Amino acid sequence: MDIQVVEGTLVEVLRNAVTGMDRRAFGEFVGPQGELASYAFGWTTGADPHVARLSVGIGAGNPGGGTFHAVIFEHEDGHAFALIDEPFARVPQGGPDLTANQARAHEDLPFIWWVADQVMQRDRRAWWMRHWLLSTTCVQTREVFERSEPILWVSHDADDGIWQLVGASDADPSTGKLGHLHHAIDEDQSLLDILDLPRGASATRAAAGSPWQNDA
Incomplete structure (x- = not known):
């Protein structure tokens, strides 16, 4: 089974003239062994500095499930992730919101970063966000x-x-x-x-x- 990144809803909310448009893109991830995750990422045009947000959720209703939250930022001509405490979005597959420390201690954190990388490579809205991050x-x-x-x-x-x-x-x-x-x-x-x-x-x-x- 191939990796699947299924684009979902794009929510656009007009903010005031200073911050512009707030965008949130949602989707679903299916791994080669049937692993499931839900994700959401977003950015606000006009925001300074350019920092985006990401949530990845796994294991809804199961022990060990959780929703991981991170920021995405420019780093060495590319992008990087950093875990944060503040929740960004609720996603269907997600369990309880995890703090940054809880996420770092979670056994599935490598899987979460792998999902995040796949989303950035395969979701077209993530390409858009990346061009915003890098000011292409x-x-x-x-x-x-x-x-x-x-x-x-x-x-x-x-x-x-x-x-x-x-x-x-x-x-x-x-x-x-x-x-x-x-x-x-x-x-x-x-x-x-x-x-x-x-x-x-x-x-x-x-x-x-x-x-x-x-x-x-």
């Missing part, structure tokens, strides 16, 4: 930046890893605008479908709402 930059054509054209072509440069977002008009490098990739996803969540583009790859679509096609 992208180059957008003027029309895309000003939202007068939809994004129809996306590339992930092989050399420097820069993302490029282009609309219907011919790209003019002299008018390109530098922005954050997570803001572009905020405006067009269909980009979630291509956030796994490797370096050197690109994707196109015929119009807004059309499916993305990875270029050969």
Whole structure:
């Protein structure tokens, strides 16, 4: 049996003008031996510093079950986790909320970190959150930046890893605008479908709402 990460509900709540949108993404994990876990992660646009939250729950109703809570933060060009006391979210598979010390002493903590890593690799909303955490930059054509054209072509440069977002008009490098990739996803969540583009790859679509096609 393969590992399954099943994306669930995405809850978006508009905050005030300072903090922007609060997002919480929920899902279910099934391991290769049928191991079960539920998870939730979230972030708030405009928050400073950029720190996200994570809850992973196992063993609801069983001895040894619990819900583990952590923060996710930028670390050495990537991300890292740290256990916290404060509960973040309730999840279906989760038992009682565990403090950081209780979680550290729990025999299933290595499994929890493995689940967390799998979620960050496989849940598209986690890719979005990671770009927010890392403040990933992208180059957008003027029309895309000003939202007068939809994004129809996306590339992930092989050399420097820069993302490029282009609309219907011919790209003019002299008018390109530098922005954050997570803001572009905020405006067009269909980009979630291509956030796994490797370096050197690109994707196109015929119009807004059309499916993305990875270029050969």
